[in-house]
Amino acid sequence: MKNIFKIATIALAFAGLSLGAKAQSTTTSTTTSNGIRYSIGVEAGVPTGSFNDAYKWNLGGSLQADIPVANQLFVTINAGYNNVFGEKNVGPTGFDVPNVQLLPVKAGLKFFPVSNFYIQGEAGAAFLLNKSDFFNDKSTAFVYAPQIGVQFPVSASSFIDAGIRYEATTKYSSNIDQSKVNFVGLRLAYGF
Secondary structure, eight states: OHHHHHHHHHHHHHHHHHHHHHGGGOSOOSSOOSSOEEEEEEEEEEEOGGGGGTEEEEEEEEEEEEEEEETTEEEEEEEEEEEEEEOSSBTTTTBOOOOEEEEEEEEEEEEEEETTEEEEEEEEEEEETTGGGSOOSOSEEEEEEEEEEEEEEOSSSOEEEEEEEEEEEOOSSTTOGGGOOEEEEEEEEEEO
16 A cells, blocks of 8 residues: 555656656646635545554545635645544454544645645644543644645546645554554545
């Protein structure tokens, strides 16, 4: 699975640089500052670090607004839902690890160094929706998410956004390091 993410990262980087080289001949651009751009997307990922011991993948969705600040620079606002699926039949007793259900709310910056290829960084709060399933003393944690991606223009006002990111939170339980949620994920979105 790690090889798939490495290949996808290289492919997105190559596609972004290739599209950037052709940007001079097209009239449609995803980096213009003519208005707020919205996107709705599906997200999937693989947990990393010690969080990977009990959780193997996640699936969710998000809504994002890109607000132009300058040509090639946007302020982002993102809210979504992530379900991280717990392992089944763990240990000799067959214990099922409960899913982690998160509502991350983030804001950040998105910068296009070349047309259609972007670097994005966001931070905010991740709300644990099913705190009662865990022995955590907090239901909110700090979340941060660096991301790179490519926007593929579909028409003059719409695009497909494909991005790879690392997302991590601080601990939901003060005394347990494994209460940090972290994963490498993909976001595929339709923007308008």
